[in-house]
Amino acid sequence: MKAEIELELQLNRRKEVGGYRFLKKPDEGLLDFSSNDYLGLAKMKSIHDHNSNFVDNGAAGSRLLSGNKSYHEELEGFLSEFFKAKSALLFNSGYVANLGVLSAVPQKGDTVLIDELSHVCIKEGVRLGRAKYFNFKHNDLVDLEAKLKNSEGNVFIVVESVYSMDGDLAPLKEIVALATEYEAAVIVDEAHSTGLYGEKGFGLCCDLGLEDQIFARIYTFGKAVGAHGAAVCGSKILKEYLINYSRQFIYTTALPHYSVAAIQNALTYRMHHPELWSNLKSKIDLFKALLKKEINSLESKHSVQGIILQSAEEAVHFSNYLNRGGFDIRPILSPTVAKGKERVRICIHAFNSEEEITNLCDHINQYFK
Known part of the structure; x- marks a missing residue:
């Protein structure tokens, strides 16, 4: 052909x-x-051995149809407490969670500023949306501020707490300070800090005490947590909005019970070790x-x-x-x-x-x- x-x-x-x-x-x-x-x-077999507590092999539907189970809601309650957030919403992977937030939240007329070394799912997420988007030089606060001065509408700054190819950290305190000055919202992908930073493994934002100043935090469970899936943490309004407008959440079959149990077991183990x-x-x-x-x-x-x-x-x-x-x-x-x-x-x-x-x-x- x-x-x-x-x-x-x-x-x-x-x-x-x-x-x-x-x-x-x-x-x-x-x-x-x-x-x-x-x-x-x-x-670690003890974290993932759930055969004695069988519930189902799959949620058998999206959360808005037949797939919303008590084990999803129980885990989200656990995650909101663990990550010091008002709410948490489960997604099937960190890739999908970034697509789900960035394609749905920024609107036409808004501006999204992305660190140039951000993961491809962040860049693809904003491309699926209707907002204008621009890269700023990696961890460059001067370049970020220059772009903030020329931004229109609601402004979103999107960074990773730890960058997956270079292993360096975003200057989150300084970014949050700039965001406050220019009334921008900060979105942080915590994929490579989830399970590591902080006494309990709750990531870099919480370790720095910035959780209340971050608009949305995306936690991935397929790295240091050793499981699968992800969660978006933020306000209750953000959670309700994503349930209503995030296509990646609305049209996806929910995580099965064994994935949900593995996440909670692994985070509980990390918390105590x-x-x-x-x-x-x-x-x-x-x-x-x-x-x-x-x-x-x-x-x-x-x-x-x-x-x-x-x-x-x-x-x-x-x-x-x-x-x-x-x-x-x-x-x-x-x-x-x-x-x-x-x-x-x-x-x-x-x-x-x-x-x-x-x-x-x-x-x-x-x-x-």
Whole structure:
């Protein structure tokens, strides 16, 4: 077919520039330095074993039809308390939650300002809406303020608390101060801080005491929480509005009971085990200390680490070298990151032993020797 021939041509072009993607199952023989399971909760059987408490295999409908169950409402009550919010609304993933908020809330005539390194779901969310949107330079408060001065209508500032490719933090206190000055609303994607920051793992906004000054917070449970799904936390008005106007909520089959139970079990476990985060931080410090200073590594203090290479080909070559050394580590290529910023993304986990981290750093140091 003509259409299929065109698709093949596009795939070949991507192969030529070294950016071809393909599915690869984790090799059981490799040490996990790749997944977002930062605390190891996804592998903890006690959190996910619910066979003795069977309710149903699926909600069997959207929340506005037959799919609204007591277990959804109970979890939302738990989440609103856990994340210090007036309300919480469940979505099926962080990707979908960002689409659901950003396509529905900003209106025609409004302005959305997005950090240029925000996840693609944030950018796609505003494209689905009717508001004007502009990028501002990454974590650049001067550029953000310049764009705030020229914004019209209701203004929304959208950032991630922790950026998934660089592992750096947004300057949330300063962003909130600017938002207050210019009467803008702040929306924060907490995907990579959920379960980590704060004594109980309630994310960076709560850890900084900013929860009451943030318009909407999106929490993802597929990273450090080790489960699946997401929640939008904010005011009761925001929740009611999303129930009425967010297409991604209205027309989606609700999460099944085992996903809901896993979320609450994992967050409850994290809440009672603050040592998980302190243990992870010590592993991150060890990795940073053992890596040679001249290596072009990220400045991140988060679980997300990485080595910047010069090209896609070099990132793939380095990744293959680490795989041969016994480490499950993947290359990150353009367009996920900018050309010239290709890298291997290394995730340090609480379950990685000091010996494993030392061995990894030895391999990295030897490669660049």
